Amino acid sequence: MRHIFFSFLLLFWLICVPRNTLAAGYQPESSQSQNSALPPASKSFYKSASLLVQQQINLIARIEQALFQPDANRMRSVRGQLTIQVKAIESFIKYQYNSPKALCTPGDSSTKLPLPEQLTESQTQIYCSLYASSSELSKLAPLLDRLLSRRGELALVRELPLVSGERQSDPVLSIALTQYPNLRKQAIPFSTWEPIPPSPPQIIGRTAKTAIADYVPPRQPAIAPPAEALTTIETAKQLLTTAQAAFPPDIKFNDPRETLTRLDRFAYDLDPQEPQTYAKFLASPNTGIFRVLPHTAYDRPLNTLQNRLQAQVSDRYPFPSLGEAKGGFTPSLALVMVGDNFQLKQQELDYNFMVDVGDIPLEKLDTSLKNISPQTREFFLSYQPPKQLEALQVEQRRFLSGKNQNLNHQVILAGAKAQLNRTYLVRSLQFQLPEMIVSGQPISPTQRRHLDQLQQMHSSDIIFAFRPVRRRSDGSYTVLWRVLNQLPAPQIQDLENHVKF
Numbered sequence: 001m002r003h004i005f006f007s008f009l010l011l012f013w014l015i016c017v018p019r020n021t022l023a024a025g026y027q028p029e030s031s032q033s034q035n036s037a038l039p040p041a042s043k044s045f046y047k048s049a050s051l052l053v054q055q056q057i058n059l060i061a062r063i064e065q066a067l068f069q070p071d072a073n074r075m076r077s078v079r080g081q082l083t084i085q086v087k088a089i090e091s092f093i094k095y096q097y098n099s100p101k102a103l104c105t106p107g108d109s110s111t112k113l114p115l116p117e118q119l120t121e122s123q124t125q126i127y128c129s130l131y132a133s134s135s136e137l138s139k140l141a142p143l144l145d146r147l148l149s150r151r152g153e154l155a156l157v158r159e160l161p162l163v164s165g166e167r168q169s170d171p172v173l174s175i176a177l178t179q180y181p182n183l184r185k186q187a188i189p190f191s192t193w194e195p196i197p198p199s200p201p202q203i204i205g206r207t208a209k210t211a212i213a214d215y216v217p218p219r220q221p222a223i224a225p226p227a228e229a230l231t232t233i234e235t236a237k238q239l240l241t242t243a244q245a246a247f248p249p250d251i252k253f254n255d256p257r258e259t260l261t262r263l264d265r266f267a268y269d270l271d272p273q274e275p276q277t278y279a280k281f282l283a284s285p286n287t288g289i290f291r292v293l294p295h296t297a298y299d300r301p302l303n304t305l306q307n308r309l310q311a312q313v314s315d316r317y318p319f320p321s322l323g324e325a326k327g328g329f330t331p332s333l334a335l336v337m338v339g340d341n342f343q344l345k346q347q348e349l350d351y352n353f354m355v356d357v358g359d360i361p362l363e364k365l366d367t368s369l370k371n372i373s374p375q376t377r378e379f380f381l382s383y384q385p386p387k388q389l390e391a392l393q394v395e396q397r398r399f400l401s402g403k404n405q406n407l408n409h410q411v412i413l414a415g416a417k418a419q420l421n422r423t424y425l426v427r428s429l430q431f432q433l434p435e436m437i438v439s440g441q442p443i444s445p446t447q448r449r450h451l452d453q454l455q456q457m458h459s460s461d462i463i464f465a466f467r468p469v470r471r472r473s474d475g476s477y478t479v480l481w482r483v484l485n486q487l488p489a490p491q492i493q494d495l496e497n498h499v500k501f
Helices: 002-016 019-024 029-035 040-068 072-096 100-104 121-137 140-151 227-245 256-268 273-277 374-382 389-401 435-439
Strands: 287-292 335-338 341-344 351-358 415-417 423-432 458-471 477-487
Touching (some): 040 072, 040 121, 040 227, 040 256, 072 140, 121 227, 140 227, 341 351, 351 374, 351 389, 351 415, 374 423
Antiparallel strands (some): 287 477, 335 341, 351 423, 423 458, 458 477
């Protein structure tokens, strides 16, 4: 009975004691030894101030994201968080010293107030930096209100229920459901009805049928944050940096932007050790290493909003360059995963063909392709692309579909099934057509004077090989690649026939 009684008392004590009290007893020894030298008032100051500084850092990061995002709920969320944060810092400031403006206003030693007795020099620096940062950030309140109104033009902003929830009347159910606030759910966008994904490579030079008559895909918004907002945020961040420098060395702060950067690299970039693992291969010229992502990583989901001015995955992690840039044109290794297959992204007139040549190391391949089967070698080295625009587009569709091929009883496609420790041989033809040809718009009389310059075209014809060496759980692959041959740039001889006057 005695053991049962003491067990009951222990359980009652664990329930009643606050969690933060229990957690305080399990601090690291280094933290305890450094904090033990501080008086209780200083411990309380640093604990409260560090919490507010970290919350301010997190809030600034969320505001920066909201400024670039079209989602109205994100903007509404940070607007409310800003009010709460400003009030929390204001309460802390007044509790520590009731005249922050007089204490923190710069001036000469004759007019400046002496340090308060309850605050040390470093604590005063934290106090004033936090006060100035909050005052600076509070200037964003009317700006966020205005931006929230603009975001409401893009998506449906619904009224939020109370924090405790609101009951919804239901004519069928006897028990009314309770609706709770949820700012994490994206607002429903206006005018973004997209029944079909983006179309395949467009047909250039003539009008083609579309899946839906007169269908025009909705144009995504272009959102540029106001310059005054960015200036205010940068000033608030600098003041917070000053405050962080005055804290004891054992108090650390987390920057959510650095965390997002690391997560972004983890999702889309190579692992840091991979280039080191293949450093010997990468020391050779015309070689590289690249992470091949699923094609969905580059495509915006249907019926969603996206800021078209914000850097996309292809901008943050560009495809490797296969040659020198000429006139704004750079041939690239635009390799993606489509299902279980490797495939190059088809843009405008670009096309390619790809063959799995087996388990042949990249080091054993050369410009003559002597280690490849004679049939494949002859086709890759002797193939000649058409010189007419219409014939090139037919050739593009032929390799994409595999139809109407008579290549020595072998069907050669633009993609191949992905497998580890296999080598893939690719011949890639890429074109940069004049804008007047792609758009199909008539040229003006002034432009006719410079018709020869407007018809200038850049192109490339490259044979390269790649070899996947690692597969991740998300379906992406790490591949090694090597350029084997740079063939003469293909030409199109009938471009003038497709100019509209």
